[in-house]
Amino acid sequence: MRKVAKLASAFLWEHPTRVVLTTLATAAAGCMVIWLAAGYDALLQSFDHWANVALGHYELSIAPISTTEPTAVPQEVIDAMRADPAVASADPMWLKRTVVRGNAKPFDPNAPKSDRLEGGPPNIRSEYAVLSSSTASPPFEVDGRWLNRQHPDALEAVVRTDTAQRLEVAIDDVITITHHDETWNLRVVGLLKAPTLGAGTYAVPNMLTPSAGDVFVSTELGQQMFGQPAEISFLAVAMAEGADVNKFRFGWGPKLSRLDVPVQFQEAYEIEEALDESAAADNLRIQSYAGTGISLLVALLVIFGTVNMGVSERVRQFAILRAVALTRWQVCMLIFAEALLLATIGFVAGLVVSWLLLNGVALAFPRVLRHGAVIGTHSLALAAAATFGGAFLAAIIPAWRATRVRPVDAMALAVQLVPMTLPMPLILLGLALIAVNPMITFGFPPSAETQVLGYFGVGSISTALGFVLIAPVVVFLVDRLIGPLLAWLLRIDAKLLASQITSHLWRTTAAAVSLAVGMGLFISVQVWGFTMLDGFLVGPWAPDAIIAFPAGGLPLESVPQIAQIDGVDAQECLPIVVEQPRFVEDITGSAERPTVIRQDNLVLVGVDPGPAFGGDTPLFTLQWVAGDPQEAVQQMQTERACIVPDHFLTETGLSVGDSVELAPPENSTNTVKYKIAGAVRLPGWHWQTKLTGFRSRTHRAAAMAFAGYDDVARDFDFPAATHVWFNFANAENDPEQVNAAAQDIFDAAHHVEQPGNEEEAKVRIMPVETIREMTRTNAARWIWAVSQLPIAAVAIAGFGVLNVILASVRTRQWEMGVLRSIGITQSAIIRAIIAEGALIGIAACLLSLGFGIMVGWCGCGIAQHISFFGGLHPDLNVPWLAISTGLLYVIALSSLAAVWPAISIGRMRPLALLQRDRDAI
Numbered sequence: 048m049r050k051v052a053k054l055a056s057a058f059l060w061e062h063p064t065r066v067v068l069t070t071l072a073t074a075a076a077g078c079m080v081i082w083l084a085a086g087y088d089a090l091l092q093s094f095d096h097w098a099n100v101a102l103g104h105y106e107l108s109i110a111p112i113s114t115t116e117p118t119a120v121p122q123e124v125i126d127a128m129r130a131d132p133a134v135a136s137a138d139p140m141w142l143k144r145t146v147v148r149g150n151a152k153p154f155d156p157n158a159p160k161s162d163r164l165e166g167g168p169p170n171i172r173s174e175y176a177v178l179s180s181s182t183a184s185p186p187f188e189v190d191g192r193w194l195n196r197q198h199p200d201a202l203e204a205v206v207r208t209d210t211a212q213r214l215e216v217a218i219d220d221v222i223t224i225t226h227h228d229e230t231w232n233l234r235v236v237g238l239l240k241a242p243t244l245g246a247g248t249y250a251v252p253n254m255l256t257p258s259a260g261d262v263f264v265s266t267e268l269g270q271q272m273f274g275q276p277a278e279i280s281f282l283a284v285a286m287a288e289g290a291d292v293n294k295f296r297f298g299w300g301p302k303l304s305r306l307d308v309p310v311q312f313q314e315a316y317e318i319e320e321a322l323d324e325s326a327a328a329d330n331l332r333i334q335s336y337a338g339t340g341i342s343l344l345v346a347l348l349v350i351f352g353t354v355n356m357g358v359s360e361r362v363r364q365f366a367i368l369r370a371v372a373l374t375r376w377q378v379c380m381l382i383f384a385e386a387l388l389l390a391t392i393g394f395v396a397g398l399v400v401s402w403l404l405l406n407g408v409a410l411a412f413p414r415v416l417r418h419g420a421v422i423g424t425h426s427l428a429l430a431a432a433a434t435f436g437g438a439f440l441a442a443i444i445p446a447w448r449a450t451r452v453r454p455v456d457a458m459a460l461a462v463q464l465v466p467m468t469l470p471m472p473l474i475l476l477g478l479a480l481i482a483v484n485p486m487i488t489f490g491f492p493p494s495a496e497t498q499v500l501g502y503f504g505v506g507s508i509s510t511a512l513g514f515v516l517i518a519p520v521v522v523f524l525v526d527r528l529i530g531p532l533l534a535w536l537l538r539i540d541a542k543l544l545a546s547q548i549t550s551h552l553w554r555t556t557a558a559a560v561s562l563a564v565g566m567g568l569f570i571s572v573q574v575w576g577f578t579m580l581d582g583f584l585v586g587p588w589a590p591d592a593i594i595a596f597p598a599g600g601l602p603l604e605s606v607p608q609i610a611q612i613d614g615v616d617a618q619e620c621l622p623i624v625v626e627q628p629r630f631v632e633d634i635t636g637s638a639e640r641p642t643v644i645r646q647d648n649l650v651l652v653g654v655d656p657g658p659a660f661g662g663d664t665p666l667f668t669l670q671w672v673a674g675d676p677q678e679a680v681q682q683m684q685t686e687r688a689c690i691v692p693d694h695f696l697t698e699t700g701l702s703v704g705d706s707v708e709l710a711p712p713e714n715s716t717n718t719v720k721y722k723i724a725g726a727v728r729l730p731g732w733h734w735q736t737k738l739t740g741f742r743s744r745t746h747r748a749a750a751m752a753f754a755g756y757d758d759v760a761r762d763f764d765f766p767a768a769t770h771v772w773f774n775f776a777n778a779e780n781d782p783e784q785v786n787a788a789a790q791d792i793f794d795a796a797h798h799v800e801q802p803g804n805e806e807e808a809k810v811r812i813m814p815v816e817t818i819r820e821m822t823r824t825n826a827a828r829w830i831w832a833v834s835q836l837p838i839a840a841v842a843i844a845g846f847g848v849l850n851v852i853l854a855s856v857r858t859r860q861w862e863m864g865v866l867r868s869i870g871i872t873q874s875a876i877i878r879a880i881i882a883e884g885a886l887i888g889i890a891a892c893l894l895s896l897g898f899g900i901m902v903g904w905c906g907c908g909i910a911q912h913i914s915f916f917g918g919l920h921p922d923l924n925v926p927w928l929a930i931s932t933g934l935l936y937v938i939a940l941s942s943l944a945a946v947w948p949a950i951s952i953g954r955m956r957p958l959a960l961l962q963r964d965r966d967a968i
Contacts, residue, residue, distance in 0.1 A: 073393025570899020674725025
């Protein structure tokens with residue numbers, strides 16, 4: 048082995064430039080993995096428990112459905128939860144607001160009211176949420192200790208860490224709680240590390256969870272302080288190990304909503320949307336694994352190119368070594384040692400650079416990485432898998448080639464390099480493999496969600512292998528068809544480019560594939576992301592804007608005043624009422640497999656059907672899939688009928704003429720039925736309902752349906768309009784001016800003395816274009832975040848292209864000396880070499896374009912069977928602007944990689960070129 052190691056080192060140092068470039072590429076690949084994985088580990092240390100941060104060690108929270116009056120969770124819910132074997136514990140909690148003071152300066156009654164709200168100066172606010180609980184352990188980590196259950200009436204409390212800072216108290220300090228002119232002095236025994244949840248938007252209901260409390264006391268002490276028996280504001284539920292949370296939630300949901308006091312679940316993922324850190328952690332975790340796979344491929348291709356070039360150039364050396372010293376096994380080990388030595392150098396370099404970068408970020412942004420940046424075993428393992436795994440795989444083919452060299456080959460004359468023939472059997476196999484992905488995705492789709500991962504893996508791997516196998520023919524066609532055109536554009540003789548990239552077909556193919564890896568993933572992300580975005584982007588069916596009114600709504604007699612506001616189209620302005628009832632039966636199958644539309648409830652919009660859907664200029668411009676508009680309007684006016692989205696019929700198996708039975712949230716015993724009169728396309732209704740406050744009961748809904756205004760108002764007890772949906776009178780509109788006028792109308796209707804002063808009494812307007820822009824912006828941000836890894840991979844692969852061009856130029860020095868001697872100019876030689884780099888980039892672009900669109904298209908198809916995206920069937924959307932930019936980036940990078948070799952060879956004199964054979968540049 049010592050002999051093999053010495054030979055491997057000697058072979059590598061024979062071409063130092065090649066080693067340096069390969070090391071840089073491998074180091075960059077490893078650095079990318081370490082950066083992502085170590086960054087993820089550091090963020091986890093900084094933000095603690097991501098997914099269930101608002102619920103602590105609980106998975107679920109059960110709270111009353113009613114949003115109009117305070118109610119308590121009934122005792123029968125507690126008994127039912129504790130009797131279910133899937134529940135480990137069910138702890139009732141009582142939340143009540145009252146005056147709490149610490150060491151901060153006294154409450155100032157003359158301070159502006161805005162200062163007394165959440166977010167005002169910490170020493171002015173005085174009213175806090177006191178949470179009474181009888182749990183034996185804290186819901187979150189605690190400094191100090193938790194409440195003493197052996198003495199539940201002890202005058203002690205646990206305070207949230209951020210609340211303690213606001214009150215300016217610490218452990219063993221005293222806080223005072225005042226209720227009905229009676230004051231209680233409590234000693235602080237612990238500080239609870241509960242998360243600080245923002246207020247969020249007006250469209251998101253407040254979540255009742257353990258994190259909602261500011262001060263925590265025992266239930267017995269709470270009853271004494273407040274002078275009443277404890278009420279159950281919400282029930283915190285911890286699941287037994289191995290229990291299916293989704294099945295449990297959707298199985299119990301309809302039962303809980305039919306109780307005398309209807310209640311509903313709130314889940315961790317519903318609260319996660321208020322926690323940007325959680326989404327960032329999940330995204331970074333996914334990126335760390337994706338980065339490992341990408342880096343492994345890049346390291347494999349770059350090291351393969353280097354080692355394979357060495358094998359091609361040292362055939363006679365291997366033959367002599369086989370004749371005098373080495374066995375086939377030792378030659379094989381020599382190639383693997385060479386590859387692993389390159390990986391080791393790159394791994395160490397990447398580790399050092401990553402450590403410097405992470406510590407630099409920790410110093411520059413201490414608030415983001417509060418615990419610093421540490422490269423742990425997880426990061427090292429992923430980086431090692433990428434670099435050493437890539438090196439091991441890269442050495443297999445070169446090692447096989449080297450072991451096939453015979454001792455007699457040392458006597459053979461140098462072989463003239465000729466264009467290699469295309470491996471037609473492999474190309475046909477590649478075309479067959481490419482066809483596998485669309486065939487299994489659309490021809491034989493998975494029948495269960497558990498099969499999706501296997502389908503996706505088989506489809507993606509077969510597509511990748513297929514394009515790798517057809518890469519030689521793509522390189523060949525680029526050389527034959529695009530080479531002459533590029534020669535004409537650069538004003539050089541086409542013979543200078545003829546067969547230059549196919550004379551070393553496998554070397555050129557490896558360089559093109561290494562570039563195509565990153566760009567292919569970039570294109571697939573763009574195609575997949577923007578295609579799926581179409582399903583969430585509000586379509587042209589929606590009117591221009593919605594005005595949302597606070598609790599109590601706007602009396603119908605005041606609605607005509609809204610239509611008279613300057614900027615509102617009086618002919619296209621309708622009042623609506625909105626509710627979110629549950630289905631009496633689980634017609635969507637949400638208990639089996641909940642998706643973005645397989646839910647146990649829907650959003651029901653009550654609107655006057657005539658002006659909304661009938662006539663020549665209806666308010667809603669709908670594309671009808673089933674049913675007739677005129678007949679549907681008539682049924683909505685005379686019968687209890689509704690219009691549903693087309694996907695709702697697909698998911699439920701219902702059809703036009705069938706009925707949907709709903710349970711009013713606050714009167715679930717009096718169920719109501721609506722006949723389906725038609726089905727329409729409503730792309731983007733998800734974000735339309737999310738950002739306008741339509742989903743007031745729970746986080747997700749199966750669909751948004753329309754019914755007659757009078758039916759919905761009567762069935763769900765709406766004495767006034769909850770919203771107004773309208774079009775603007777002209778393109779030059781001012782939503783803020785309309786909102787201010789609507790606020791005045793609302794205040795006048797409710798006789799508000801100080802209009803617009805109370806936050807909870809504010810009227811809000813949401814233009815549909817604002818919803819579209821928010822959706823586009825959020826989607827584009829995440830698509831770009833995911834696209835950064837492939838772009839970085841392309842840049843790393845640029846080192847491999849540079850290596851290939853250096854080797855190509857070095858082997859043709861004598862040839863170029865001859866060309867210079869017969870009159871070919873220095874400029875023409877330089878342009879020809881740069882054109883060679885551009886041809887490699889063009890071949891990579893064709894490969895990545897085919898791979899990216901194929902994988903993106905099939906990815907969208909397979910996504911229909913994944914929980915979140917189930918039921919979405921958007922049309923293929925290829926963002927050509929972003930893709931074209933990426934392809935130009937690849938061509939520019941590969942062309943720039945050829946500049947240094949071109950200038951280096953161009954500066955040499957013809958005599959020097961004629962005297963050089965195979966020495967390194």
